[in-house]
Amino acid sequence: MVKIEYPQATVFQISGRLDGSSTPQLEKSVMNSLEGNNKNIIFDFSELQYINSAGLRILVMSYQRLQPLGRQVMVCGVRDYISEIFDISGYNRVFLMCRDVSQALHTCTVMKDEL
Amino acid sequence: MQKEKHPITARFEFTLSPPEENQAALLAAIEQFGHVHALPEAYRYRLGLIVDELVTNSIVHGACKGIDHTIKVDILNQGKVLIIEIIDTGRPFDPTTHSLSQPCPEGAPIVLGGAGLCLVRRLANQMHYTRSKDHNHLVISLNKVPEENTYTWLK
Numbered sequence: 581m582v583k584i585e586y587p588q589a590t591v592f593q594i595s596g597r598l599d600g601s602s603t604p605q606l607e608k609s610v611m612n613s614l615e616g617n618n619k620n621i622i623f624d625f626s627e628l629q630y631i632n633s634a635g636l637r638i639l640v641m642s643y644q645r646l647q648p649l650g651r652q653v654m655v656c657g658v659r660d661y662i663s664e665i666f667d668i669s670g671y672n673r674v675f676l677m678c679r680d681v682s683q684a685l686h687t688c689t690v691m692k693d694e695l
Numbered sequence: 696m697q698k699e700k701h702p703i704t705a706r707f708e709f710t711l712s713p714p715e716e717n718q719a720a721l722l723a724a725i726e727q728f729g730h731v732h733a734l735p736e737a738y739r740y741r742l743g744l745i746v747d748e749l750v751t752n753s754i755v756h757g758a759c760k761g762i763d764h765t766i767k768v769d770i771l772n773q774g775k776v777l778i779i780e781i782i783d784t785g786r787p788f789d790p791t792t793h794s795l796s797q798p799c800p801e802g803a804p805i806v807l808g809g810a811g812l813c814l815v816r817r818l819a820n821q822m823h824y825t826r827s828k829d830h831n832h833l834v835i836s837l838n839k840v841p842e843e844n845t846y847t848w849l850k
Contacts, residue, residue, distance in 0.1 A: 599722075599747065600718075600747075600751060601719060630740065630743065630744075632744055632747050632748060632751075632811065633748060633751075633810040633811035633814060634751075634811075636810055637810070640805055640810075643805065644805065660737070661736050661737035661740045662740065664737070665744070665814055665818075668814065668817045668818070669810055669813065669814060669817075674805055
């Protein structure tokens, strides 16, 4: 997992598997980030090969923390075969789904300008 | 179920005892089974996710004090369909009764729990549950899918 700070968002790059055994590390890092600032969060899943409900739970927790503050949880780079679970769970309506990090960061900037 | 209609082209068997120590090995073995039998990526993902969620559910909610908790996973590759059988010694639990509702239905507050079983119910083509001789016995059929999915990104 790699964490990158931008002025408008914190990006978490996740590679490999996001399941019951790997989520505690990400959860800790995301929660630390949420304690420290109220920036948008971008999950870069372009190198993600597998995610289950434990991984999705972290996205939901982030959303529950940020949404009341008017911030966004953005998900980008999801592979086609994984995108299906965002559709069937309805999470694609909750998180902003972006093609890549550049598009997600641009969207953050546009949203800030519109406020 | 479709179990009797198609010849078996491959069989996978794995017993988890104790389950919590063997789950990662099970999932790795299923991924390997999918590669060996050239299952499409999307199909391998669905297969792994269904087994992962059901085994996790049995480990977290099914174990009873004083009872040897064992989970057995069989997968039959019948060409156009995979038959997944999960037999465990945990508490009686019928996943087919779990709500099909999305964890975040349109216009309603987002819900944290229950997403795993919802995904299983929506991904599986058929599910059949029985309870006999202190075992949960779940049979799931998963039809092979073409890799047609192309995601619509934020415009």
